[in-house]
Amino acid sequence: MTSFEASAGRRCHNVVNPLHSCVYFAPELEEELAALGLERGAMSYFAGRAAPLGPVGAGAVTATFHNFNHEHVERHIPAAWTLATPESVLAARLRGAGRTLRRMLGKEALASKEMTQAAELALYATEACRREARPLYAANACLPVPEEPHLTLWHAATLLREHRGDGHLAALAVAGLTGIEALVLHNATGTAPTSATFMRTRGWSAEQWAAARGRLRERGLLDEAGDLTESGAALRGEAEALTDRLDAAPYDHLGPAATARLAELAGGFTRVLRAEGAFPAVYFGKG
Numbered sequence: 001m002t003s004f005e006a007s008a009g010r011r012c013h014n015v016v017n018p019l020h021s022c023v024y025f026a027p028e029l030e031e032e033l034a035a036l037g038l039e040r041g042a043m044s045y046f047a048g049r050a051a052p053l054g055p056v057g058a059g060a061v062t063a064t065f066h067n068f069n070h071e072h073v074e075r076h077i078p079a080a081w082t083l084a085t086p087e088s089v090l091a092a093r094l095r096g097a098g099r100t101l102r103r104m105l106g107k108e109a110l111a112s113k114e115m116t117q118a119a120e121l122a123l124y125a126t127e128a129c130r131r132e133a134r135p136l137y138a139a140n141a142c143l144p145v146p147e148e149p150h151l152t153l154w155h156a157a158t159l160l161r162e163h164r165g166d167g168h169l170a171a172l173a174v175a176g177l178t179g180i181e182a183l184v185l186h187n188a189t190g191t192a193p194t195s196a197t198f199m200r201t202r203g204w205s206a207e208q209w210a211a212a213r214g215r216l217r218e219r220g221l222l223d224e225a226g227d228l229t230e231s232g233a234a235l236r237g238e239a240e241a242l243t244d245r246l247d248a249a250p251y252d253h254l255g256p257a258a259t260a261r262l263a264e265l266a267g268g269f270t271r272v273l274r275a276e277g278a279f280p281a282v283y284f285g286k287g
Contacts, residue, residue, distance in 0.1 A: 009251035010244055012259050013164055015267040016122060020157035022100055022278045023048075029096030036084035036092055042203075043076040048096075051089040052139035055081040064136050066169050067179035072203020094146065097154045104276045105269060110150045118265035119149040121258055122156035128253030129159060134166035157266075160250060167246030171239040180204055180212045185221060185236060188228045193280070 023029045024045060033044040050061050058074040065073070084092075102110060109115060123145065131138035140162055146152050172182050183202065186192045193201075199209055216222040221232035228236075251259045273279070 008259050012263040015270045016157050017161045018270045020161045022273050023097050026100040028099040032092035032096040038083055043080050046076050047080040047089050048093045051086040054086050067183050069203035101150050104273050114265050116149045119152040121262040125250035125254045126156050126159045128249040129163045136162040137166050164247040168243045171242040175235055175239045184212045
């Protein structure tokens with residue numbers, strides 16, 4: 001894949017991914033999971049995203065989600081599976097996704113030829129994804145493809161998201177970054193959620209955050225003020241470039257024209273979601 005094609009693949013991912021991740025900020029998914037008996041918040045998130053793996057323990061969730069404090073995960077997993085089975089969670093998250101997309105995009109968009117084409121293109125892209133060393137992608141790839149086009153698109157967006165995400169964790173491992181260190185380095189770009197938000201949602205203490213910053217300063221990746229150094233920026237760039245290479249296959253499979261068309265279609269839907277307030281303001285400013 002050429003550098004142009006790699007950047008095109010990343011741009012396509014950036015507008016396809018929100019079609020999956022919008023469910024994490026919408027009330028519908030939590031409502032569906034709460035009806036099963038799961039706690040709102042972290043438990044629902046962990047269970048909803050991990051359900052394709054089966055009734056796994058906290059270790060598997062920590063490993064595959066990467067930037068959450070393991071003790072935080074342990075507070076919710078495997079307890080979630082005593083309240084709801086993975087199978088019931090999978091059904092609930094599909095209902096939640098359907099309700100979210102229907103409310104935010106509207107019935108006309110869901111029934112449009114553009115939705116059908118986007119679903120077909122995204123699903124075609126996933127044909128080139130590989131299961132090896134991609135646990136979250138591989139688990140989701142075993143799920144049946146929904147019949148309704150908007151749910152097909154959501155499913156395909158999930159596969160593409162987790163495929164890239166699994167590859168990104170490999171790139172972070174090559175960079176020698178732990179989960180919390182990756183968060184601190186990302187936070188230092190100034191285009192990420194605040195450190196307080198990261199600590200609250202990922203379960204890290206202020207002491208753990210400060211220790212991670214200290215380790216990054218020792219490596220020369222942050223300066224004394226906690227800002228990115230040239231070395232830190234370079235390391236982030238290398239990790240993103242490696243992620244692009246590891247995620248090249250689906251967009252190579254699509255080809256430049258179809259990749260651009262998928263980005264155009266998904267971008268249109270994502271703009272509507274954004275206008276409807278589907279995401280926190282910082283979501284589209286991530287570095």
